[in-house]
Amino acid sequence: MDFFKSGLKTVLGAPEAGQQPSAGETVERLVNRVENSTLLEDRRDACRALKAMSRKYRVEVGAQGMGTLRQVLELDRADNETINYALDTLNNIMSPAQFEEEEENPNIPMNIGEQFTEMFIKDHNNIQLVLDLLDEYDFRVRLSAVQLLTSLLTNRSKDIQEIILVKPMGVSKMMDLLGDTREVIRNETLLLLIKLTKGNANIQKIVAFENAFDRLFEIVSSEGYSDGGIIVEDCLLLMLNLLKNNSSNIHFFKEGNYIQKMLPMFQTPDDAEDLGWSPQKVSNVHCMLQIVRTLVSPSNAVQIISSCQKIMKYAGLLDSLCNILMASGVPADILTETINTVGEVVRGEVNNQDFLGNVMAPSNPPRPAIVVLLMSMVNEKQPFSLRCAVLYCFQCYLYRNEMSQASLVQTLLPSSSDVSSLTSGQLLCGGLFSSDVLSNWFSAVALMHALTENAAQKEQLLRVLLATNIGSSPVSLLHQCTLLLQQSTKVQAKVALLMLLSQWMSYCPSAVSAFLKVPGGVGYLVNQTCSNEHDDNEYLLQGLSAFLLAICIHFNDDSVENYSKDSLKQLLLKRIGMETFSGKLSEVTKHESYNKAAKHPQLRVKAPGEILIDYEFCKLFKSLEGVLVESLTVKRENGVESLPESRASPSSGALEQYKSLIRQQDARLQELTQQLDGLLRQNTQLQSALNDSLASNSHLKDENTLLKAQVSAATPLNHQAPAPPSQDDAKAKEYEAKVQHLANEVAKLTNELSLAQEAKKTATEELEKLKKDQEDLLVLLVDQDAKLNEYKMRLISLGQTVDEPPSEEDLT
Template sequence: MLSTLTTAPAKQSVSETIPILSGRLSTATLLEDRRAAILGLRSFAKQYPASVASGALRSLIGSLDRDGEDVDTVKVVLETLLYLFEPDPDSPEASPEIAMWVADEFTMRHENIGLLLGFLDKERLDFYSRLYSLQLLSAILSARPERTEECIVNAEDGIARIVAALDEQREPIRDTAVGLLTDLTPISTVIQGLVAFENVFGRVFGIIKTEGGLAGGAEVVVNCLILMANLLRLNPTNQAMFRDMGYLVEVSRLLKEAYGGPQELEELPPRSEELRNRSVFALLAVIRLFLVPGASVTAQNQEAFLGDLLQPDRGRGGRTSRARGDPILVETLQIAFSPVAEISIKSEALLACADMIRGHAPAQEVFAGIQVPSPLADLAANGQGPQANGGVPRVYVIDGLLDLVLAVNSLQAFDLRLAGCVCLKAYFYEHAQVRMHFLDHAIRAHQANADQLTNVLTILLQPTTELLTGDPYKYWFAAVLMLHLLHNNPEAKSLAMSVTEGDEASGEEVVTSIQTIAAHLLSCVAKSEDPRVIVGYLMLLLCWLFEDLSGVNDFLDEFTNLQGLIQAAIENPHGDVIVQGLSAMLAGVIYEFSTKDSPVPRATVREMIMTRMGRDRYVDKLSKLRSHPLMRDYEVLPQKLEPGLDQKLPDVFFDDTFVEFFKDNYSRILRAIDREPDAEVSVVINGVEEGVSRKLVDTLREEIAQKEQDLQDLLADKEALSTQLSQEQAAHAQTKTLQSTDLARTNETLTTLRAQLAAKDRSIQTAESQTANINRQLTAEQAEHQRAKAELARATETANTLRTQLAVKDKTIATAETQLTTLRQQLAAAQTNAQQASAEVSRLKTANDTLQRSHGDEIRRILAEHKATEENLQHQLSTATKTSQEETERVKRELEAATKSAEQETERVKRRLEGEQADLKATISRLEVDLMKAGKSHSEGGQKVTELENKLKKESEARERAEKKVKEQEEQGRREVDKVREESQKELKKVRGLVEEREKERKAAQGELDDLLMVFGDLEEKVNKYKERLKALGETISDDEDDEEDDDEDDDEDDEDEDEEEEEEDKGKKK
């Protein structure tokens, strides 16, 4: 039993332990148990990552959510997950697929990434949770970049929390955040914008300042600059934000402090110096991101980098503008010429300066005025250290660049020289005035034998044998600079071609610049000089002679130039493909732009090429040059010195502008050899077309010769005619002398006759003048007479018009009178109707009285019952009759008064019109009499016509006033008649209304009377029945009773008749 107790428990395998720990992590309820399970898993994660990931990955991620508030648990979980991304290299389960597996598990759900981002909240201050979360996000991003970026962007405040970690004072967390942001921002413009919006630039500059700037030598500074480069690369929005928020000031400050602080005089540790150089290089690379050629915001960035160097009147489009920001260009130039900066940094600084001024005319102009330390003062010329005395002379930047490019003979400084050449090319770029100024200065300095060391023209025209071998790139750089001065610039080509060598006064041969350069080219080929020198000369001549007929003729002035060129193309001693191809191309350019009038005719040039080289070899040379790796792959090959121990010259043979020129014109030059000599090309230079078809030129010359011969023949004919004309003029002079005497006598007689004729003419003119005056007077009087007759006709027409208007008025008045007569007739009819109504009422009353008298006591009783009703009706009838009579009388009086007034007014208007008409007739008669008198006394017509005109004018005015009065009277009469008519119609309507009311009352009374008559009839029938009964009973009826009854009936009928007559009279009066 003791042996059993002392026996050790069986050792569990890894495959058994990991599932147990994973299950305990998932099911344990106590935090300590779960933490212990996580610690166990962590111990296996390095050695067995695959087993841990497959068995416990989801439990570990779930623990971050469940136990996220416990700092210790979170730390252990994050460490375990990080071990899965970085397993032990000796582990049998180590595999890159595990990292992708873990990353897929995290990115499958956005909430998992959100858990890691939650640990970066500003309220979470624990160190390891923040650090490990950033490290884990970086690991996941490396494994699955696209899906991780999507999760971070979609997470709430995901980018903001990561950027906020840059403010962390604990360097590991801050540096890790910088690295994570650097990995997040290279590609996605969305993430770049979101990061920039979180004030990342200000935070980055804050970190750099905290680390001591570029000279501080911190790794995080380099990472910050790389992050800044990611945010600014090809992102105009972020560039504009960076520029507008004033961060260019920070860039300028960093550049100024890079080599200007106390560290400049102190020797830094190698590691710190390396980091400083990397930081400066990275900042220069960031600056170049703002200056990408062809970008939309490059011009604005160039202005911003120049800062105060731009004058206020240098704005584009003539407007006043001033660039914002400090002069970064100046600070960059100081680094480029710093004696302590490395060559790679100075090269990058010069390239940045070239980008700042390229294609920006104001920047190119102010660039030449900046001063920099002289590069020749740095004895080492490789950035190894400053001068011992510390005094560095300053020169203008163009002189400094020429010194650097042409005077510094150091293989280690090649990249710096090449960058200086690029900067000079940017200074020339698309600025014709700068080109001409530079070339003119070079020509004057060459002619004055000044600046021989750095004058591109002197270097090309007067090479030294020692330098050809020792520094071939000096001539290559000089040729490239001259190429950029002359390329596509006919004016500069003409100016350069005017430069000559040799003193004609001293008996020396005068040689042009093209012939001198061609001679040096052939000499270098013959001596097998460095091919870089030969290639430089060939590139220059190709760009110079292309489309320059004068330059081609100048080249062909020396026949040996063409021979040597063809020889270099086919029998190069070294068989250099580049030299042979360029020589063949130059021969093709010379043939393409030669003419029949060239020193070597075009046909001869083609014959020499075809004879000595042949078409197939010509095409082969050009094709091999086109496919040469240095030409074919120029854009992808690094144009710089390759580091190595052999110290050989770099493989830099071509200039970028020449490569573009070659590829653009390769096909044309290749086909040029197939063009017949008669087909000369046409070139437009400075707006003038040069070069035409040779056949056309010959034809025109033959025509000119024929025209000249015809002109000589015409001149001979002219001479013969001139001699004949002289003879005829002599004969004519003799005849003229004889005729002069006769002409004198004839002139005397003619003078006398002219005097007599003049007197007659004056008499005739006097008579004609008098006759004309009389005619004018007669014409004027006739015209006045015609005007008077016209005025009379117009007056007559006006009188006729007035008569017509009066007739119309008479008709209107007659119409009004007719309407009045009609109204009177209507009134009489209304009165007749009223009288008839009164008679009817009287008749009814008479009948009523007769009926009343003809009945007995029963009738009286019935009448007594209705007496009150009858009296009431009679009272109403009498009242209505009286009212109707009064209203009828009033209407009659008003109508009679209105009618009388209208008749009086009409009569008055008629009398007035008749009087005015009579006056007008009298006036017209008087005017006719006056006109007749005026016709009889025509001699006094002018004065009388004037009087008649005045009178006629007055009469016209009077006529107008009369017409106006007539119109007013007519209008007033019309208004009064209309008023009377309206009032009469209104009164008539009222009378008709009263008559209708009386008629209704009469009908009502008639109805009541009819009822009474029916009652009386019934009573009579009863009386008759009673009498018959009495007679039947034997009673005797006396005649008195019958008569009394008859009288009563008659009285009633009479009363009824009287009532009806009274009602009719009342109705008539109302009408």
């Protein structure tokens, strides 16, 4: 410290006796020395002193010295040491972190670095100065320039990205530093590029086409792949930035054979279990799995996903992933992410799904990997995240694969195969009726995916019989699920069963019939829909019950005598009412879990209690909601609710009512059209008057300003008493009065115009509504005419005499 003080005395000169300069005064003298000294050594010493003070007194140094330090970067380029001091000082000033030296001063704002960054980048040439310094080979200058750019990006990433994007060779200069043989600079450049590429697709594309992937794989290889240090992780994080949500770079990665270059990352040596997994290896493999998932993410275009999946299989990457899946000693978080990754690599790709279906676990006796995974899913002792991952992987295995769906259902049907071996169907049935609510949910949803877009398996699953009590006849799986729904007291189990039954019974009349035959099934749905419980999850249950009840009506084939389509509609109308029914149904899409689930096929929850809705069910609900409401919506005739089908008797009286209503609406339509025409003319007149008034107002204001200027110029500066009003003064006041009057007129006209436009908008909306109503009535009229003709022909065919209904001319 004494040496530092003596150094400051040398630079600044000794203070007067008895006086100690403040930090601000010291900084001011140093800045003056940098600006005014003719000797390079003096400027260099002053820069070194400013750097020393910038950690503790960054506010003073930044406020007084930023412009001077920027000048040093421009004018003292030839002296690397001075440039290095200036860069380090700027980096300290704009550091996003707080220094230990600053902790004693509580008045320093937490975001002071960001504030100085905002000031520094107002002049974009400052960024260019720093970019140009990347060309300097001097170790300290190049390293300090990289670190300064990293700090700037940390503080104001979007602004810096946009500036660098338009700077010539800006990105190229940074990319060149990846080839620097000095590892410190290379490593700092990786951190810089990670921040630079985050969330900016244009920069990501430039970096990718600057051979980033080749350079990064070279570094990963030289560092030892997954067994390497944190530099491997940084390389993978940069790759992840370049690929995430960037279809252009994914295509480039795929076409450049880079998928094949990932394979060594997943090669697990035979002694891996003995050697263990270091924390860094876990991080490295986790990043690599994230890259694989980015390439085959369900949010990508289907063509990209499919081609990447094919390459991963033929390159042996899927095989390596399955080896990790079945290996022992794999850390839980890596195993969980590997399961998710395998799921997305096989999702919707039949060959990959078949490959996974044929993988055998090294157990005794050997079992299919799918069965081993499902055993983990229904085991409540397994980690929650692992169980969720298995469900997602199993869903991916079934996704759009009729063979794998059929295979699952087949394991539930009687067969001549070895009954001693545990099957996937048996595991799911066990989980479905388990005391563990999560097993209930996972199993129900897994079975639901076996029925998605597969009508044949819905019919097959109706054949599944379950043994209940000894001596009792077996009951169907659907029957048992319906009874379980009525008996369950847990919200998650009820939601899961309602989703399963909705998927099963939609587009499957025989499943609807089977449900309607279960005692109490319909009554439960009606009571649940009518429930008045006021809780978000209860609202969801009410909505799901309404949805399943609507499915029972819409897909009903009238094979159950007491629960025909029409009788169920009448029950719904009397017990629930259409308005209440529609409101309950809409509660499903309002629920938070529905909106979360609808965004991505993978279940993304943090705690077991958050599990409620599945992604595929969201798709089913979205596709059917409108159809069901439309088929059940009642019409109104004379204020009385009626059903849309045969309940309204076809009579000429109804026909006349429709036509009478149309005539009334025609008259109202003409009235509104005339009103609209009048408002349009008034609007045009008011707009013209307003424009004239505004022009006159502007002209008078200009004249008034000119007169005031003339009066002011003519008035003597040494008047001691107010002069009598001159002619110019009177004229000015006259113009002011006119301006004021016109301003009032303008305000009045503006108000009238606003009212006219509002009236025009209202009239237009009512006109459009009436037009739509008239179109609907005309459609109904056509339907009514068709029904009248149909009934007339039936009566004639039965030998009845039919009176002709009044013609349209008679009614008009």
